[in-house]
Amino acid sequence: MVDDTAPHPKSRGAARRAQRRGPTMEDVAEVAGVSRGTVSRALNGGAHVSPEALAAVHDALRSTGYVINQSARSLVTRRSGAVAFVLSDAPDRLFEDPVLGALMRTCTQLLAERGSSLMLMLAGTPQERERVLHFARGGHVDGVLLVSVHDGDPLAAQLHETRVPVVVCGRPPSRGPAFPYVAADDRDGARLMTRHLAGRGRRRIATVAGPRDMAGGAERLQGFRDVLGRRASRRVIAHATAYTIDAGRDAMTRLLDTCPDLDAVFVASDLLAVGALQALRHAGRAVPADVLVGGFDDSAIAPATTPPLTTVRQPLPRVAAELVEVLTQLIAGRPASSRVLPTELVLRESA
Amino acid sequence: MVDDTAPHPKSRGAARRAQRRGPTMEDVAEVAGVSRGTVSRALNGGAHVSPEALAAVHDALRSTGYVINQSARSLVTRRSGAVAFVLSDAPDRLFEDPVLGALMRTCTQLLAERGSSLMLMLAGTPQERERVLHFARGGHVDGVLLVSVHDGDPLAAQLHETRVPVVVCGRPPSRGPAFPYVAADDRDGARLMTRHLAGRGRRRIATVAGPRDMAGGAERLQGFRDVLGRRASRRVIAHATAYTIDAGRDAMTRLLDTCPDLDAVFVASDLLAVGALQALRHAGRAVPADVLVGGFDDSAIAPATTPPLTTVRQPLPRVAAELVEVLTQLIAGRPASSRVLPTELVLRESA
DNA sequence: CGGAGCAGCGTGAGCGCTCACAAGCATTGG
DNA sequence: CCAATGCTTGTGAGCGCTCACGCTGCTCCG
Numbered sequence: 124m125v126d127d128t129a130p131h132p133k134s135r136g137a138a139r140r141a142q143r144r145g146p147t148m149e150d151v152a153e154v155a156g157v158s159r160g161t162v163s164r165a166l167n168g169g170a171h172v173s174p175e176a177l178a179a180v181h182d183a184l185r186s187t188g189y190v191i192n193q194s195a196r197s198l199v200t201r202r203s204g205a206v207a208f209v210l211s212d213a214p215d216r217l218f219e220d221p222v223l224g225a226l227m228r229t230c231t232q233l234l235a236e237r238g239s240s241l242m243l244m245l246a247g248t249p250q251e252r253e254r255v256l257h258f259a260r261g262g263h264v265d266g267v268l269l270v271s272v273h274d275g276d277p278l279a280a281q282l283h284e285t286r287v288p289v290v291v292c293g294r295p296p297s298r299g300p301a302f303p304y305v306a307a308d309d310r311d312g313a314r315l316m317t318r319h320l321a322g323r324g325r326r327r328i329a330t331v332a333g334p335r336d337m338a339g340g341a342e343r344l345q346g347f348r349d350v351l352g353r354r355a356s357r358r359v360i361a362h363a364t365a366y367t368i369d370a371g372r373d374a375m376t377r378l379l380d381t382c383p384d385l386d387a388v389f390v391a392s393d394l395l396a397v398g399a400l401q402a403l404r405h406a407g408r409a410v411p412a413d414v415l416v417g418g419f420d421d422s423a424i425a426p427a428t429t430p431p432l433t434t435v436r437q438p439l440p441r442v443a444a445e446l447v448e449v450l451t452q453l454i455a456g457r458p459a460s461s462r463v464l465p466t467e468l469v470l471r472e473s474a
Numbered sequence: 475m476v477d478d479t480a481p482h483p484k485s486r487g488a489a490r491r492a493q494r495r496g497p498t499m500e501d502v503a504e505v506a507g508v509s510r511g512t513v514s515r516a517l518n519g520g521a522h523v524s525p526e527a528l529a530a531v532h533d534a535l536r537s538t539g540y541v542i543n544q545s546a547r548s549l550v551t552r553r554s555g556a557v558a559f560v561l562s563d564a565p566d567r568l569f570e571d572p573v574l575g576a577l578m579r580t581c582t583q584l585l586a587e588r589g590s591s592l593m594l595m596l597a598g599t600p601q602e603r604e605r606v607l608h609f610a611r612g613g614h615v616d617g618v619l620l621v622s623v624h625d626g627d628p629l630a631a632q633l634h635e636t637r638v639p640v641v642v643c644g645r646p647p648s649r650g651p652a653f654p655y656v657a658a659d660d661r662d663g664a665r666l667m668t669r670h671l672a673g674r675g676r677r678r679i680a681t682v683a684g685p686r687d688m689a690g691g692a693e694r695l696q697g698f699r700d701v702l703g704r705r706a707s708r709r710v711i712a713h714a715t716a717y718t719i720d721a722g723r724d725a726m727t728r729l730l731d732t733c734p735d736l737d738a739v740f741v742a743s744d745l746l747a748v749g750a751l752q753a754l755r756h757a758g759r760a761v762p763a764d765v766l767v768g769g770f771d772d773s774a775i776a777p778a779t780t781p782p783l784t785t786v787r788q789p790l791p792r793v794a795a796e797l798v799e800v801l802t803q804l805i806a807g808r809p810a811s812s813r814v815l816p817t818e819l820v821l822r823e824s825a
Numbered sequence: 826c827g828g829a830g831c832a833g834c835g836t837g838a839g840c841g842c843t844c845a846c847a848a849g850c851a852t853t854g855g
Numbered sequence: 856c857c858a859a860t861g862c863t864t865g866t867g868a869g870c871g872c873t874c875a876c877g878c879t880g881c882t883c884c885g
Contacts, residue, residue: 190612195871197545219774261541423570546841
């Protein structure tokens with residue numbers, strides 16, 4: 124025997140009711156003894172609703188276990204309630220860097236407080252980029268948080284055309300579209316660290332700089348130069364090809380080659396510094412005795428290196444907060460401007 | 475018939491065009507010279523559509539720049555096209571562990587291939603958990619990927635009541651709801667490592683086990699015991715309180731206290747091992763000369779420790795693939811069973 | 826004391842899509 | 856040569872919500 128209460132695959136019409144779909148606004152209205160419109164108003168801030176009606180609606184909400192149908196709402200409001208967190212870097216980045224994790228986590232939290240959700244999207248390949256664009260154009264997301272943008276990234280320009288609100292995390296390339304951005308003060312942070320290194324009496328200070336095609340790295344290098352002036356010769360600068368441990372090791376190895384007498388090194392990110400420490404150890408240089416090492420980010424890995432890494436703290440929670448704030452403003456149609464947040468030196472044992 | 479120049483009281487048509495909303499399916503249909511229905515069919519697999527109509531629709535799609543309105547579609551299909559990636563652990567976890575990053579990345583990619591997106595949701599606090607439940611009940615997500623579940627996590631049971639498809643990553647608690655899960659073979663991996671340690675002639679082998687309230691950790695401990703038998707006394711086991719560097723350091727410190735003569739240690743995760751290495755260094759024990767250290771996960775940090783960490787590889791890309799596969803099956807209404815994937819030993823210098 | 830103004834509420838008209846249905850047409854077999 | 860069959864297509868009816876509008880009944884001022 125077939126249990127006729129079981130949802131039959133074909134008979135949509137009638138069985139639909141039988142199928143457990145949640146209560147609708149109409150159901151809530153009936154229970155509360157008001158109309159759909161009043162329930163809707165109550166749900167959206169409660170303006171122009173009498174206290175009694177409001178209370179009745181809230182009771183009904185609870186007793187029916189009503190959950191709003193976001194699709195129906197989005198259909199008319201044209202707001203999806205979601206934000207894309209777009210990683211335009213090579214996918215490996217997410218794989219390693221704790222900074223990204225921290226950022227995502229805080230953004231997710233703050234977005235949730237505002238009733239929005241975070242959609243993770245990768246944009247490393249052309250197809251992935253096309254998908255992001257598609258989402259933006261189709262209104263599947265209300266805004267985009269663009270993370271780790273390289274110079275010449277085609278996504279930024281294309282995103283600009285969709286007219287979807289975009290905020291960039293970190294300083295964006297100078298020649299891309301002028302999106303508002305939120306960044307730590309990379310240049311000043313680099314100055315802080317370089318000054319610290321010089322202040323410890325080191326004479327031959329080198330740097331492992333970030334990838335050439337990322338604006339944040341350029342800022343950090345500039346800060347380094349600000350302090351060292353002409354002493355910041357080519358010889359003491361090695362560019363990493365990416366923000367990874369391996370790239371840090373490679374760059375440090377090159378540096379030891381071009382500048383064997385270095386006695387301090389400012390490394391443009393903690394992850395790079397992990398690699399740099401490896402290279403130094405491999406070369407038999409003691410840290411901090413022979414060589415002082417300073418990182419950047421104060422990511423979760425910094426206290427765990429050998430020796431613990433002296434670094435420059437990016438106020439990541441604040442970066443996330445401002446990112447969400449700026450994007451929220453933009454989504455609400457209000458203009459918003461870029462923000463640069465102060466950094467601070469965190470002293471540990473490596474320098 | 476209808477005089478379209480006549481000012482119809484509610485003539486939205488004209489105003490709509492003025493508002494620059496994207497083209498709708500109706501627009502595409504008009505351009506293609508077919509009906510809405512045909513466009514819809516063409517978009518959804520193209521069954522029962524003539525080749526000519528299909529071609530016309532595709533041209534029209536391109537020329538109009540049409541993007542489907544996901545809300546409208548979801549409203550009727552009751553499919554959101556999104557999956558929640560729920561982190562039920564303390565938020566810090568995401569902050570640190572590269573394993574999670576790798577998992578998220580691969581899941582995002584694979585989900586995208588299937589036309590779905592990944593929503594990151596935290597579930598550390600009661601409010602956050604409520605939000606996840608709300609999403610599940612409201613159909614805002616088609617399914618849930620539940621990561622790092624503790625024993626007694628209330629979310630799992632509540633999620634079960636919503637009848638939303640759920641897949642657990644890692645072995646779930648034994649007494650929770652019986653969701654399908656995808657996990658690495660923790661027990662066998664632990665055996666592999668323990669045998670390796672014993673095979674190198676070490677006599678006093680200890681272990682830093684995972685938190686007591688997580689099933690995966692229990693499995694790893696069991697594998698350790700399988701090999702060591704009665705030698706796996708209480709004295710050689712220290713439980714970490716979480717999968718973090720700090721917890722690893724603490725546990726290792728305790729271990730050195732209760733079992734000063736240990737000459738090898740199996741640490742239940744790479745992140746814990748980073749902490750353990752610190753503690754050993756601090757205690758003046760050389761690795762691997764005095765103490766062999768074996769980790770678990772083969773996360774991005776493993777090759778970067780000092781010395782590079784010998785560990786057990788979890789096939790993370792496969793875990794992610796199976797996770798997505800199982801969830802897809804479940805969402806399609808097909809039953810799916812749990813999967814346990816093989817692990818392998820990765821030899822580096824620490825053991 | 827009458828009407829303007831307004832808060833509170835209900836109603837109708839969609840938002841853009843999918844799905845069932847029926848109609849149209851070509852193909853095939855009896 | 857017509858009925859039966861199957862493929863292709865168009866159409867109507869919503870999915871559950873918001874929003875503009877209009878109605879009611881009250882307050883308040885001229």
